[in-house]
Amino acid sequence: MSVAIIPRLLDRYYAATATTLLPWVTALGEVVNRLPKDYPVGLQQWLKKREEKRTSEQNMGSDTFWNNGILLAVPKKKVSHQKKRQKLYGPGSKQLKMIHHINTCPSCGHFKLANTLCTHCVGEVSRIWRSQTVKPSVEPLQEQQLSELDKRVIYPGKKDTAYVEKLKDKESYLERRMRSLPVDKEE
Secondary structure, X not given: OOOOHHHHHHHHHHHHHHHHHOOOOOOHHHHHHHOOOOOOHHHHHHHHHHHHHHHHHHHHOOOOOOOOOOOOOOOOOOXXXXXHHHHHHOOOOOOOXXXXXXXXXXXXXEEEEOOXXXXXXXXXXXXXXXXXXXXXXXXXXXHHOOOHHHHHHHOOOOOOOHHHHHHHOHHHOOOOOOOOOEOOOOO
């Protein structure tokens, strides 16, 4: 193919694509009929396929979604809560597994996981550690001998808010760590 033919081919190619995009331009079939026979056969076949495709799309109607699979992929109903949970927790790695490696602690006798520290023993050690290391807060010397009446005179209007009172009562809102179960020696 010579270099002089290429610009003419491109002009006709752009004219052919313009006919598919713009309805007021002449039809693609007329362009195919006007092509000289000495042009490459591949280009003529390509243009004929484009024309056949365009006519088949026009016969289908204006709704282009039917053959693209878009309407077929739309869910028909809302997924139920049970199905969502099954999908979320269903795969084997996400399911709850049975714990088969439970042993008894040799020192205290409570249940514990194998190759781990006993939670009961750890709690006992931490309680002893805290009692040995934590020092109680001491009031200043000048305030130690004051009576309640003197404190109210020195600090007028000082009253603990509900928030501070609630903070002092930690047992009501702090969850304590669950204690491990003792082993029943009924053998």
